[in-house]
Amino acid sequence: MNKVFSSSLFAGRVNIVTGGGTGIGFGIAKGLLQSGSHVVIASRSKDKIENAAKDLQQYSNNGAEVIGLSCDIRNRENCGEMVEQTIKHFGRLDGLCNNGGGQFQAKAHTISENGFDAVVRTNLYGTWNMMQEAHDQFMGENGGHIVNIVTTNRTGMAGLSHTSAARAGVKSLSQSIGVEWARKGITINNIGPGVVTSPTAVANYGPLGEMMFGNTEKIIPMGKLGQVDEHLVAPTMFFLSPACVYVTGQTIDVCGGLSLFNNHALQFMEITGQLEAEEESESD
Numbered sequence: 001m002n003k004v005f006s007s008s009l010f011a012g013r014v015n016i017v018t019g020g021g022t023g024i025g026f027g028i029a030k031g032l033l034q035s036g037s038h039v040v041i042a043s044r045s046k047d048k049i050e051n052a053a054k055d056l057q058q059y060s061n062n063g064a065e066v067i068g069l070s071c072d073i074r075n076r077e078n079c080g081e082m083v084e085q086t087i088k089h090f091g092r093l094d095g096l097c098n099n100g101g102g103q104f105q106a107k108a109h110t111i112s113e114n115g116f117d118a119v120v121r122t123n124l125y126g127t128w129n130m131m132q133e134a135h136d137q138f139m140g141e142n143g144g145h146i147v148n149i150v151t152t153n154r155t156g157m158a159g160l161s162h163t164s165a166a167r168a169g170v171k172s173l174s175q176s177i178g179v180e181w182a183r184k185g186i187t188i189n190n191i192g193p194g195v196v197t198s199p200t201a202v203a204n205y206g207p208l209g210e211m212m213f214g215n216t217e218k219i220i221p222m223g224k225l226g227q228v229d230e231h232l233v234a235p236t237m238f239f240l241s242p243a244c245v246y247v248t249g250q251t252i253d254v255c256g257g258l259s260l261f262n263n264h265a266l267q268f269m270e271i272t273g274q275l276e277a278e279e280e281s282e283s284d
Contacts, residue, residue: 004234005241010037011062014090015240016083018042018073018100018130021052023198024149025099027228028236029056029066035237036062040086042100046070065090073100073126076133083133093138095240098127098170099149103163116162123166128173131188135181143185147239148174150251152192152259171251178249187248189239194255196226221257231256 015032019025020041029039033056041056043049053068060066067089071082087093101123106115127148134144150167151157157164171190178188195216217225226232232254238244253259 005031005035005237007034007061008036009241010035010064010237012036012038013094014038014040014086014092015095015097016040016042016086016093016130016134017097018071018126020099021045021048021068024193024196024228024232025097026052026056027233028097028099030059030229031233031237032240033057033059033064033066034061036064037095038064038090039066040069040082040090041066042069042071042073042082044070044072073098073129074121076129079126079129079133080137083130083137087138092142093134093144095145095147096130096134096139097147097149097236097240098130100126100130101149101163103160105159106162107159108161111162119162120166120169123163124169124173127170131173131177135184135186139186140181140184144187145240145244146174146186146188147236148188148190149236150190150192152194152253152255154253154259174251175249182248187239187244189244189247189249190251191232191236191239192251192253192255192259193232194226194253194258195220196228196232196254198228216258219258219261220255221261224256226254226256 010032015037017025017029017039020029021043025041029041032039041049041053049068049070053066056066069082069085071078073079083093103119131146134146148170150170151163153164153167174188174190181188195213197213213225217223235252235254
């Protein structure tokens with residue numbers, strides 16, 4: 001992160017990262033620590049989050065501390081207790097990254113009521129719970145930065161309709177509350193990762209994981225999968241940093257251009273090799 005941000009940019013500041021034990025959340029927590037921020041990472045699994053906190057400590061800069069707290073973001077009381085513990089330990093809360101979430105791939109007609117409810121409660125209600133607790137316990141009086149990790153769902157997400165609906169709700173919340181809380185010095189913005197690869201991401205989709213991640217790069221305009229440290233951390237940290245004081249209610253898609261690439265004929269030609277053949281013919 002020192003390639004992009006000063007190692008002291010976040011010195012003395014405090015950030016919460018939900019879902020910080022693995023994948024994207026772990027990478028964001030690492031970047032914050034490297035730039036001097038105290039970090040609280042949260043997850044439902046107490047053992048997993050405490051072990052992740054131990055692993056993250058090696059990246060600490062300028063005396064930054066990382067602690068792991070167990071929290072089920074679907075449970076409002078859990079969220080309130082976790083925010084309270086953070087403020088009690090560090091005395092403040094400058095930033096919140098709502099990364100905790102989850103979904104499973106399924107056609108809409110096969111999703112059960114419980115399955116739909118679980119995904120919406122985690123991704124939409126969980127984000128709402130954390131935002132409101134952060135506001136009520138500290139940011140409402142002191143300002144702060146909130147970043148929500150969403151998805152690149154400009155045209156919906158066939159096969160993931162439950163999470164697409166939930167993340168669209170988060171984007172709308174960010175716009176609505178971004179206006180309501182703007183004069184309190186609170187910024188609320190979203191990061192929409194494209195296809196970001198990590199061992200946990202691949203494993204999450206079971207047998208489909210390797211096939212999905214292995215083939216998607218063929219239709220990404222930049223021709224490569226997203227990487228947490230290389231592509232996702234810096235944009236997220238900007239939204240959490242003191243530099244982000246006049247931007248709110250916005251979403252940045254970090255996806256290598258995939259969310260803009262909806263020309264299916266062009267996709268088909270590229271995948272089948274026809275486009276390369278035509279380009280070679282024209283150059284001759």
